[in-house]
Amino acid sequence: MSSWTEAGVKNTRARNLILFGGFACVAASSVWGIFYASKSYWCLFGINLVTVSAGLAMIFLSFGNHIRFAGIIMAHALVFTVTMSSLSDVPVDALPRSVYMNMLPVSAAIFFLFNREGIYLRVILPVLSLLIFLAFSINVPQLSHFELIAPVPPSMAGVWINNITGIVATAIVAVMMQANINARRTMESDMRRGIARGEFHLHYQPQADRHGAVFGVEALLRWNHSARGNVSPMEFIPLAEETGLVIPIGDWVLRMACAQLVQWSKSPETAHLTIAVNVSAVQFRQPDFVEQVKSIVLVSGARPEGLKLELTESALAEDPDVVLERMQALRDFGIQWSLDDFGTGYSSLSSLKRFPFDQIKIDQSFIRDLLADGRNMAIVDTIIRLAQSLDLAIIAEGVETEAQLKALHAAGCPHYQGYLFGKPLPAAELDKIFLSERKAVRAFG
Template identity: 55%
Template structure:
């Protein structure tokens, strides 16, 4: 325990000698009464030793371990987890520097000890330490710190909530205010959000006057009434901000009375200007839509369908429905069935079915149907709608209906013009081809035979030329009526073009001979009907038909093939004398096929240069060679030489005469250039036949001159042979073309003279150099007086017109003698040479020369 000496020094520092047992007892009692523990520490070589009073040992937690003097301080403080305190006390003993500190030991949140400690050195290596237990004060301090921390957290939470609330008000463009009215005073508080939407600086309070300064006078009664009632109902009014902008506000006010008699008004304000603008814009759009709806040629509607497909009700329908159906929108809204009552019964099921399908499949809907209008007329309507699935499962469709009667009539007229003949009202070629194609397919399926009758009116062109086209149109109309009267309603009568008609018979007998008999019977009936006189312009006129018949059914034939067969049969009827009927003849088809094959070969022959040019000599009255005629020849790779009489007419008909004629012309010009290189052949001329199609080409003159120039041939050595039929028609154009070439030196010969319709009036106008007597007159000139007279006349005529004459087809000396006797200048025929290739002709020319 603490020594008496040390205690005496502490109590009587100046050596007071009154200290005795009694004083010692009083001293001990005093130490026990004081709530402070006094400790003595001595620093020895092996450590710091502790002496403590009994009072200190009893009062201070942990010091009750001290039972005797001289306990090692390291052991005590190790148990109290204050090892560092020993180091600090040792430093006080060594250095004499006082130590004042608070020692607090915790275990988690539990306080183990709390001391206020003061250490002073009183002698060498000896210190006195006073220790006071401050656990209660430390607990109070901790509680206060925790309370302050909780208060700070609460303040932060409140601040955060306030910021969140202000942010929410700002985002919602809303605010709130409070007005507290008490005896003698009124306090008005505005939130920052309300200040923002009102256009004021942010502040907590405002005067009552300024709080209502932005409300126009006409809106004040509404606001004041809401404040008086305070029932929380919404009220809207305008607010003029300080910058002059007017905004719309929506407010809700409640008031209550507190216990102390204060009246508290609470108001929530929201800026609803954008809502008003949206409403105004929507209102303008609705007015715009209504204006459009009242002007468009139709009515718009909105209707709702239940999931079972039944119509619930018409949501909206424009006023135009009155003009269309004679019912008002109100009547339709009451009874939507009024719309269907105007639809024709045969169209109503399709209308309902298509609407239900659209709603179930959620597909756009479009339907055309007929209705009975207010005036009783039948009109065509077209409605279209787009369905939309609502949250309640119903389907809301937005649609539009318009009158398409004019369009339907136009479509029918277009269809009539496209598929029917304007004059007779019969199906035209296009519709006939479509029906024929369908009939062919149906015949393949049913095995029934059908027949195609191709009808051509005999000599119809003569009627047009003599009586005029109006009479021809009347005849065609009457023919159409008679044809329709002779056939069944299921059969087709069509005008194929011009004066050609086609009758298509379907569902004839499946047996070929019976079907042919049925078709022949109909053809005879048609012949009998059309042989009856026609009334044209008050006079009787007779017209007869030629009818070609072909059957179709089991064998699959194309439409073109059937028409071709019927057409060939019709021409066979014409060849048989007209006013009759003929069935298609396979032999005639074989001839047509042969002609088609020959045409294909001719095209290939031209491409492969199979066509050649042979030359037939032309001599004068002394037998001297003066020139030749260039003649086209064809050496077929399989058939050998093909006669010009076979392929020249085909070339004329197909247009192949143009490249063929140009090839012959080029070959002749090339040969003229070669002959011009030798003195013995330089005088020779060459004649080239020109077809009518070739001569009438727009660029014929330029083509001839270009060919001469390219081949370097002399134009005056070239003669172009024309036929009389070529010159018929536009004689002025023919003369102009001939004169253009004549100026360049090209000569002209009139071929086959005497076989056509020669006219002296135009013959003398043509710039001819030569005429050629046709071989048909020369052949019998010695045996037929008529041919002899014709030849003499031609020779006399040519002489009077100063034209050279060449006789074609001279084969005997007798023919040559007759022609010489009557003044013929030139001769051409087998007597002088056949047409041969140029190398064979040259072989005969040069030795003779």
């Protein structure tokens, strides 16, 4: 999955699948480990002990919301365990090999968990597990004479248990996969209806200096579902990107933001405000992106200088010349560029060198534990000094406490965004606050 910390439907099912796998590892391997120890099959006992440990790690990591890491442990632990156990499962004339049947649900689970990951987790690992399943199912002779693992005499009960376990586990994974497909289809259909019915709207979160003077806002998309109520952006935006719905939604966001700029330009209390808009990588890569943005701005009558487009590094992962051309064209038009979630990617420094950014946005993951983790403070301090040396504006997001604000100010960061300065609000509510007390932004929360 593209994001393992999101609160989406698939993430919930992924956690459930990993928890199921973790408890299955602990329960089954504990029983088999005791059995192998009683028969003095110490190599197999050690394998099952490792599997129990992996199962416990999967459970604790899942409850700690480290879903991706737990999934990686599960995938490798189960492939290892089933493979090594199958090597000891030597068939005889009356009883076939059966442990390998557990590799089938393992393969399906790996594909379900990692079908949006890199090539190793998405392709190589599930294909490898299927090849192992195939090798044992056709009884490759060399697999029946593995010197490091003593063969275990098969029993009819064991054969039945292994086959039933493999079939039931495969069915459970299949049900989860189908449920995920159904949920995605429903969500996509609901999004299409939501666009038509006007269920999407924008909230604006203030961006301010340390005194609370607001100089801009970030436009944040919200979806008020007709039946479910407010739906988390982390739940619907990834699916919107996959289905292409993020393109019309993104255009709508730009139109609404530009219309709000025009509205705010009519009042002296708000005429100075800028609006930052997140641009999806899918939207940015459209061939007509530059023309579409220019058209929206010109039709609205908004001043281009009041619009700031935020990109994450995933949007830059294509032909650098094309990216540079698009960014420069809109920058020449007057629009500013901000590099969002800075420090969380792998090519931030090269991005700053190559592309015409005006601002760096420090990711909130560094701010959250700023005072508790000295490494975060060191990273933030380095980012601030880097921005200053490159003559780039800098803003820290996720500022929630006075202590964080003081630390960031001492490090040289002049601009902030977070609940300390205001929660995201509809434009109408912001207007009331601007009119009543221009600089009392800290009363927003």
